[in-house]
Amino acid sequence: MAGVIGKAMDTIRYDAIVIGSGISGGWAAKELCEKGLRTLLLDRGRHVEHVQDYTTAMSNSWDMPNRGYNTPLYRQSNPVQSLFSNETDRQFFVADDEHPYIQETPFNWVRGYQTGGRSLVWGRQCYRWSDLDFAANEKEGVAVDWPIRYRDLERWYDYVERFIGVSGKAEHLPQLPDGQYLPAMELNCIEEHMASTLKTRYDDRILTIARVANLTRGWKHRGPCMYRNQCSRGCPFGGYFSSNSATIPSALATGNLTLRPFSVVTEIIYDDRLKKATGVRITDTVDKKQYEYFARVIFVNASTIATTAILLNSKSARFPDGLGNDSGQLGHNLMDHHSSSGAYGTHEGFQDRYYKGRRPCGFLIPRFQNLEKGSVEKFLRGYNFQGEGKRLGWEDQASSLRGFGKTFKQQLLTPGPWSVWMAGWGECLPYFDNTVKLSIVHKDQWGVPTVSINFSFKENEQMMKKHIQTTAVEMLENAGFKRIEPFDYQHPGGTTVHEMGTARMGRDSKTSVLNDVNQVHAVKNVFVTDGSCMTSSGCQNPSLTYMALTARACHFAVNSMKKNEL
């Protein structure tokens, strides 16, 4: 057993097992351990220790063989992961050929198999949902209703934000509730200019600084942010929230945590007689042997697609189509935000202004379409804009500068004009035929059936993308930008790395997989609190909501155990 961390390593029986140590699994481990449960936290990848395993964190570009870039050859051999990583942070992403999956339609499945999972490399945006989001399915008759509303989650948002440390600005918007914020980061000159333009020209929208899990002051022995904007390498200053920097150390500090890396969960063991799950079966990726571990409750936090794959692969006489799949909904309704379309422009003003330091976030224009009052669009739901203002640097300028020699060099090394890039992060509706399945034929190196993904954005998303381009261009025009270019990158699903759905929450066991506290309807001691539980996608970056749901479900699980109901 390679690299097991914690006291209870020889045991096979625990109070709780958590599958996956990413952003939601880390929270489950922390909450369960702090409530006194002896917890086994499993991760399929290697262990990454906070700070000491951030091997590239302090590297200068010239310290790295390829200066931080992906070479064309590397991109060819890692076509998916190389879109999201490079020489500075690829140690936190899988190698494509080692972890194959089937793309029935193009879908970028981004993965980080290690302690902390993708919490090491996430975008750190933290936005609350509101009842505009939770009530939308019911109001429009789409899919099924969320079994919860904002009031159910509000105190859990408070709870997790207070621990994470989120910097941001309260804006008093009903569609984007305010949270517990550390001091906000500042907008730069061009962003301030955009913000004041929106204020004077529109009464339905604002521009605000992103709300991010980057610390503007020291917080719980972490941070503050050093404004290097190299978060995805792992932060030696603990400047942003990750499982590695925050939840796992807290869980370990209780003495109740056992962390077992190199552990691929192949299935959850269900006992037909007891009518509950008794444990998990894993393959140790180092000694290639199978092991079984047992516990009273199991939290599945392997990430949306992987969680559903585990459930689908957990077959028994009672659940021939996958654990908890009485509804036939398991593996369906896969969602991802689209963030392909927007606009870009440069501005001739503010030539005598610059900035110092690299702010690790951009700005947000919260959703302003299809609200309670205001514009009513042809599409359902809506989008927010996320973007960034900056002066063009050498990387941006090089391709448009002709010629060679002194003048070229002079232009290249001088700050270019101000620019704003912004794209719409848009809601994706839950469609039954956007699916995750297990291959009948192909297996991975652990003998586990390969995941097969079929996903497409549909008419509602396409209409929204056009609208995004139009409104982005209009706002840039109103703010006096020149050379404005709308764009639509037409990225396939998965590219926003906000996979959601496939094991949705709902009120009715006939049409959903999980109940209002993230329990599998028919297997009450199995909880699923990662992105797979989502009933709709909102347009907010979803991690904060996973964390709040996880803390809430842990609270419920431990209370139920105390009452001997689990």
Place this chain on the structure above:
Amino acid sequence: MTRRTSIKLLLGAGIIGMLLFWLYRRVGYSVFDIGYLKENSHLIEELAEVVIPETDSPGAKQAGVAAYIIQIVGTGELRQEQVTFVRGLRQIDGFSQRTYNRAFTACSTREKVSMLNRFENKVSSRFPIINKINRKLFGRSFIEQLKELTVEGYCTSMLGATKGLAYDYIPGRFEACIPLSPGQRAWALN
């Protein structure tokens, strides 16, 4: 097999063979040889220095850009672009011999700049769509590779980042909107 079909087959094979040989000569699809790059490191160095010359700050030569170019072209690029690059080195030297009667490296700065300008004008169309298609079908041209790799190699080198540009290793704080100081260089990391 009849005699006639055999003759046809032989003839066919011969024609295909000739075509392949012609293509091979034309595209230069020999086994890629990193040795050739190393042998020509002086030429690469001179070319990079034309793109980014020494001024009041170091140039590409001093910043060691040639080594970066040889490393990336030699070990990181796809065959097609490698071949294009090597062929470009031969072409520019050939052009220099024909035009100025001497090797590229022996030419004056003005002559060198004028040759690179000529190469750049030749490959880039007024129509962006044509450039895009060219790039998609044939990869980057020699001159595009040279320019991009020189810029990358220079701006990410220690000398380029710290002397040519402004380098802020650990900023520590963020100042959102400050006056641009005279002669301010762009941030190496923006």
